[in-house]
Amino acid sequence: MTSDDRHSSRRARSEKAILEAASALIDEVGVGGLTIEGVAARSGVAKTTIYRRWRDKDDLALAILIELTAEISAPPDQGDTRKELLKFVETATKVITSGGVVSGLVSEIATTPHLSHQYVERIVDVRMAEVKTVIDRGIERGDLRPDTEVRLVHELLIGPLYYRLLFSKAPLTRRHREQVVDAVMQAFAPEDGSARSRRK
Amino acid sequence: MTSDDRHSSRRARSEKAILEAASALIDEVGVGGLTIEGVAARSGVAKTTIYRRWRDKDDLALAILIELTAEISAPPDQGDTRKELLKFVETATKVITSGGVVSGLVSEIATTPHLSHQYVERIVDVRMAEVKTVIDRGIERGDLRPDTEVRLVHELLIGPLYYRLLFSKAPLTRRHREQVVDAVMQAFAPEDGSARSRRK
Amino acid sequence: MTSDDRHSSRRARSEKAILEAASALIDEVGVGGLTIEGVAARSGVAKTTIYRRWRDKDDLALAILIELTAEISAPPDQGDTRKELLKFVETATKVITSGGVVSGLVSEIATTPHLSHQYVERIVDVRMAEVKTVIDRGIERGDLRPDTEVRLVHELLIGPLYYRLLFSKAPLTRRHREQVVDAVMQAFAPEDGSARSRRK
Amino acid sequence: MTSDDRHSSRRARSEKAILEAASALIDEVGVGGLTIEGVAARSGVAKTTIYRRWRDKDDLALAILIELTAEISAPPDQGDTRKELLKFVETATKVITSGGVVSGLVSEIATTPHLSHQYVERIVDVRMAEVKTVIDRGIERGDLRPDTEVRLVHELLIGPLYYRLLFSKAPLTRRHREQVVDAVMQAFAPEDGSARSRRK
DNA sequence: GACTAAGCGAGACGGTACGTCGCGTCTTAAA
DNA sequence: TTTAAGACGCGACGTACCGTCTCGCTTAGTC
Numbered sequence A, B, C, D: 001m002t003s004d005d006r007h008s009s010r011r012a013r014s015e016k017a018i019l020e021a022a023s024a025l026i027d028e029v030g031v032g033g034l035t036i037e038g039v040a041a042r043s044g045v046a047k048t049t050i051y052r053r054w055r056d057k058d059d060l061a062l063a064i065l066i067e068l069t070a071e072i073s074a075p076p077d078q079g080d081t082r083k084e085l086l087k088f089v090e091t092a093t094k095v096i097t098s099g100g101v102v103s104g105l106v107s108e109i110a111t112t113p114h115l116s117h118q119y120v121e122r123i124v125d126v127r128m129a130e131v132k133t134v135i136d137r138g139i140e141r142g143d144l145r146p147d148t149e150v151r152l153v154h155e156l157l158i159g160p161l162y163y164r165l166l167f168s169k170a171p172l173t174r175r176h177r178e179q180v181v182d183a184v185m186q187a188f189a190p191e192d193g194s195a196r197s198r199r200k
Numbered sequence E: 001g002a003c004t005a006a007g008c009g010a011g012a013c014g015g016t017a018c019g020t021c022g023c024g025t026c027t028t029a030a031a
Numbered sequence F: 001t002t003t004a005a006g007a008c009g010c011g012a013c014g015t016a017c018c019g020t021c022t023c024g025c026t027t028a029g030t031c
Helices: A003-029 A036-043 A047-053 A057-069 A081-111 A113-141 A150-168 A174-187 B009-029 B036-043 B047-053 B057-069 B081-111 B113-141 B150-168 B174-187 C003-007 C010-029 C036-043 C047-053 C057-069 C081-111 C113-141 C150-168 C174-187 D009-029 D036-043 D047-053 D057-069 D081-111 D113-141 D150-168 D174-187
Strands: none
Touching: A003 A036, A003 A047, A003 A057, A003 A081, A036 A047, A036 A057, A057 A081, A057 A113, A081 A113, A081 A150, A081 A174, A081 B081, A081 B150, A113 A150, A113 B150, A150 A174, A150 B081, A150 B113, A150 B150, A150 B174, A174 B150, A174 B174, B009 B036, B009 B047, B009 B057, B009 B081, B036 B047, B036 B057, B057 B081, B057 B113, B081 B113, B081 B150, B081 B174, B113 B150, B150 B174, C010 C036, C010 C047, C010 C057, C010 C081, C036 C047, C036 C057, C057 C081, C057 C113, C081 C113, C081 C150, C081 C174, C081 D081, C081 D150, C113 C150, C113 D150, C150 C174, C150 D081, C150 D113, C150 D150, C150 D174, C174 D150, C174 D174, D009 D036, D009 D047, D009 D057, D009 D081, D036 D047, D036 D057, D057 D081, D057 D113, D081 D113, D081 D150, D081 D174, D113 D150, D150 D174
């Protein structure tokens, strides 16, 4: 998995050209308008070379999506669970709206086992781990009930974003994110009301 | 736009044939595999005739999606907000999973203004109205806070379903639906704790 | 080119455009350089339309070859068997050398059952029938032995032409044709030498 | 150009591997299916190495064709011109039918000056020399007319074989070869009928 | 026996054309 | 007029090989 590097100068060079061209095209015409032939033309790389690395258009698009997403990392300890969750939701929002890549790919991801598997593994699971960090801290602080389920929180935080993005088309505002986070905080607040960072 | 219906024998006949063929095809090969040419062949209707009624493949698919969705109606008063919300989520689940139509169409809906507009109008808004009915009753009963926002509740209920359906691929179980509903109930419970139907 | 054009449904019109373009291209670059994409570009017809009629490049080329060949017809009674055979060989020469189509197609014909079958049926058999006419008259006149075999004569007349064309590259001259015809006349001359049209 | 042979171990080894692989492939899939990449894969030799020795696929195929053909040698004196011609035709038949190489290469040979030149030099001329030997003996014996032209006889003997092989697809039988040889004998028989080996 | 130039394997690359698919438009003839 | 039937232009697909091009490793034959 590592000795590729020997012949990598050429390989890496064309790979870079392809990804750049593809990203640019997605920005301009969206994932739906993305075309292998277009990428080839724009990058100055032969169609064959693209197919050598990605099995098809969606595979390439996914690679770019992953590139985009890779930037997210767990929100650091800020001493305030609400703030941390908000930070997480904020970053997630940024990612899923950028370039319309997600919008354009959902169907393919949801439909193609191969893609959905990759998506879960490389994105879903990673995000969930981040949420876990935040929640664990929140439980420790007494902001959240000890039995708070990570997966559920993740879904409640992220689901509404996707819903707006994909279906209702309602705007993704800061106010909305706060509402969602507050709802979650409320839903998983310890019963005795001893939490330190409560919604005002 | 209106008087067609009276002497619609021909029009109606072919429309029915088209929709039936299209539905059957979606069942068999999914929305992704849906093809105008396939529908024409199967329904014995000319391609031209299909294009006369729906501007393209996605428009046709949306029509079918709407047909499916049309069945949902507001859950009747059961005297129990939790039960009513659960009922709503249950029906919604049934619809979005049926035939993989939604999975296959999301990208197109999210991406095409024309489709997303129709989707919002004919589905999102309708659902929201149903949720509103339930919530209004819930507030009246004292199960929910008076300032509970319909839109937010709707998103928190529906978002997680879509998220599982499209991305995480986690199964859509009854247990999950209960968790979601309970979280919502908790999040919007009146502060004084006087609600009648609380999660145990 | 004539009054056909009026009802020449689209099909006929595009077919004509394709054949013309293909012929022109063969003239310019040979059968080897013939390309469906080239034909499409030159004829202003879509690639698909070409494939709708001919299964592939060779099938199209064969069609053109047949068009060329179709012009040959049995040499008319000239009262002189030698002259008639010469005439036959002359016409054949003209056909097989025109445009290098034959040279470029032999391998495909010889190799593909589908093509060879068509070739035999539409060309070989037709030619043989022509030779038969000439030979029958020759036998009647007493120029040839009554047991002269048509197939053999045909092969002896045509074989050397193909051999020069394809392999030895020796020029196809009038002198050569005469030698071949004379050899055949001699080989199948009646034993008693009573033939009227003998080689000088 | 000559001293290579001394320290040729490596060169010779890979050349052998290539030729063997190519021959095997031709046997299996025909010349049409022959592929440099296939040869490389099968022989364990790098594509580059093949291109170093043969300018392209056809050049390689020709090399193999020549290898095959090389086996023919002039039929020895049997005291009977007819028998000797028959022997020649028989050997020729064997060669041109073996492996379908000839069928698959004709077009390329006929079309590419470079190949046709080599073919004429290394095969056509060689064969003609053999026929000359036989004819010279025949003339001496009085079986053939003194002015019998070698080239013409060669063409009359070989042409029909090629014609059947490539076009008419009629079977290459012993009977057919005899007919051809007899026709030639007859065509070039001395006028006085003094030939010793005549067809009965 | 060590050195250097050639030959070699591996395989990535730019390219051309293939034959296929499904789109949405356009034409024709019959009802 | 409306329809069924289906030909058409189009754009992209993903594939197959082509012949070229590095790039280090192997391997003689020379010193």
